[in-house]
Amino acid sequence: VAAPRLKTAVRREQIAQAALDLVAEQGAAELGMARIADRLGLATSAIYRHFPGKDEIVGAVLDLIDARFVANVKESCRATTSPMACLESLLRRHVALVKSNSGIPRLLFSGEVFCGSPGVREQFSRLISGYLGRIAEVIADGQRGGSIRSDVGAATLAVHFLGILQPAVILSHLDGGRFDVERHAVQGWKLFAETIAPR
Amino acid sequence: VAAPRLKTAVRREQIAQAALDLVAEQGAAELGMARIADRLGLATSAIYRHFPGKDEIVGAVLDLIDARFVANVKESCRATTSPMACLESLLRRHVALVKSNSGIPRLLFSGEVFCGSPGVREQFSRLISGYLGRIAEVIADGQRGGSIRSDVGAATLAVHFLGILQPAVILSHLDGGRFDVERHAVQGWKLFAETIAPR
DNA sequence: TGTACATCAGTGAACGCGCGTTCACTGATGTAC
DNA sequence: TGTACATCAGTGAACGCGCGTTCACTGATGTAC
Numbered sequence: 001v002a003a004p005r006l007k008t009a010v011r012r013e014q015i016a017q018a019a020l021d022l023v024a025e026q027g028a029a030e031l032g033m034a035r036i037a038d039r040l041g042l043a044t045s046a047i048y049r050h051f052p053g054k055d056e057i058v059g060a061v062l063d064l065i066d067a068r069f070v071a072n073v074k075e076s077c078r079a080t081t082s083p084m085a086c087l088e089s090l091l092r093r094h095v096a097l098v099k100s101n102s103g104i105p106r107l108l109f110s111g112e113v114f115c116g117s118p119g120v121r122e123q124f125s126r127l128i129s130g131y132l133g134r135i136a137e138v139i140a141d142g143q144r145g146g147s148i149r150s151d152v153g154a155a156t157l158a159v160h161f162l163g164i165l166q167p168a169v170i171l172s173h174l175d176g177g178r179f180d181v182e183r184h185a186v187q188g189w190k191l192f193a194e195t196i197a198p199r
Numbered sequence: 200v201a202a203p204r205l206k207t208a209v210r211r212e213q214i215a216q217a218a219l220d221l222v223a224e225q226g227a228a229e230l231g232m233a234r235i236a237d238r239l240g241l242a243t244s245a246i247y248r249h250f251p252g253k254d255e256i257v258g259a260v261l262d263l264i265d266a267r268f269v270a271n272v273k274e275s276c277r278a279t280t281s282p283m284a285c286l287e288s289l290l291r292r293h294v295a296l297v298k299s300n301s302g303i304p305r306l307l308f309s310g311e312v313f314c315g316s317p318g319v320r321e322q323f324s325r326l327i328s329g330y331l332g333r334i335a336e337v338i339a340d341g342q343r344g345g346s347i348r349s350d351v352g353a354a355t356l357a358v359h360f361l362g363i364l365q366p367a368v369i370l371s372h373l374d375g376g377r378f379d380v381e382r383h384a385v386q387g388w389k390l391f392a393e394t395i396a397p398r
Numbered sequence: 399t400g401t402a403c404a405t406c407a408g409t410g411a412a413c414g415c416g417c418g419t420t421c422a423c424t425g426a427t428g429t430a431c
Numbered sequence: 432t433g434t435a436c437a438t439c440a441g442t443g444a445a446c447g448c449g450c451g452t453t454c455a456c457t458g459a460t461g462t463a464c
Contacts, residue, residue: 034451046408046452109308115227166365166366170365195390195393
């Protein structure tokens with residue numbers, strides 16, 4: 001009863017996606033080699049044909065998440081004409097992404113990444129820095145164009161932008177999704193938009 | 200070579216404190232029964248004279264953290280005369296607490312609590328809810344007195360208050376303390392104060 | 399095109415480690431008469 | 432106050448479980464001549 005034989009490139013993608021799905025459905029504590037293999041109908045040992053170890057799988061999942069964050073920023077900018085509209089669009093996309101794929105916050109706030117091996121943690125750090133940097137660019141654009149106040153640094157405002165959502169995502173995760181993230185995001189955007197308006 | 204024999208009440212406090220210190224120094228991944236016992240010069244099995252199991256120790260640590268949060272709110276209100284001054288004082292105290300006791304964010308954002316047993320997670324949820332509730336009370340006070348805008352709910356503003364710090368604390372944790380939380384908190388308070396000023 | 403060989407992606411069994419937990423036991427502390 | 436007994440807080444050894452990982456092996460896929 002052998003599983004179909006597929007290319008490593010394909011399996012790597014499957015494994016990373018299976019890991020993310022697993023975290024979404026069962027929580028980060030259930031992220032294990034055997035569980036991932038089960039999901040794909042593979043023997044546990046088969047995983048090691050495609051990844052050196054667990055850390056590298058977590059790394060691949062982070063790459064997956066990073067790609068979606070980057071795509072969100074790009075699409076938000078492409079679909080809008082002003083920096084403010086881009087930020088609002090990004091906020092909406094971010095909420096939708098996190099809501100429809102709860103594995104993302106679950107993994108990011110689990111010890112798996114936060115307290116994980118130095119390599120994984122550094123990768124996560126770079127992921128967040130990258131995201132913040134892209135947001136800061138959009139904000140800096142707005143500052144140059146005069147639609148966003150310039151007396152506060154773009155990087156600082158970018159951190160605040162993330163601050164709109166983060167507590168909401170955590171609260172929602174804690175009470176099992178009862179907390180209404182979308183509603184909070186709408187309110188949060190309103191306040192943020194006022195806050196960053198030119199003086 | 201037996202350790203001194205102390206009352207359970209004393210040992211319980213020691214154990215909870217040792218657990219928190221351990222997380223502060225080594226990270227949440229290192230939080231284990233053997234490690235806690237070592238710190239107190241006890242045999243691992245002695246811990247079970249005072250706690251039924253690990254979950255209850257984590258619960259006791261959460262109680263410790265909760266007590267400090269509550270104390271911060273009370274002292275902030277007592278030391279000031281206006282709701283706005285109270286919030287600013289609380290923010291400063293919160294930063295100082297988290298900075299001087301890095302076990303708090305490390306534990307709270309570790310899978311230990313976030314993905315832990317339902318009981319622990321619910322306790323954490325109540326801790327945050329309680330903190331938010333107390334902050335919301337202060338804000339509501341300000342709204343009644345006219346020093347804080349009333350067109351946004353006190354609960355919503357309380358979540359935003361936490362949002363000032365949370366991303367900063369996480370960033371600082373990720374890059375090993377290089378990110379300057381205090382500086383961000385000052386900037387954040389300035390923006391928050393403008394945001395919640397009456398229209 | 400056919401044959402010989404290397405590589406690659408699968409299998410299941412087993413290992414080793416660390417963790418939370420249990421157990422029988424000991425001697426100090428507290429209590430009853 | 433002294434004695435007998437119960438309780439309590441300590442010990443070290445061992446258990447059991449689950450996890451990440453390794454290994455020898457198999458048969459399919461790809462390649463060289």
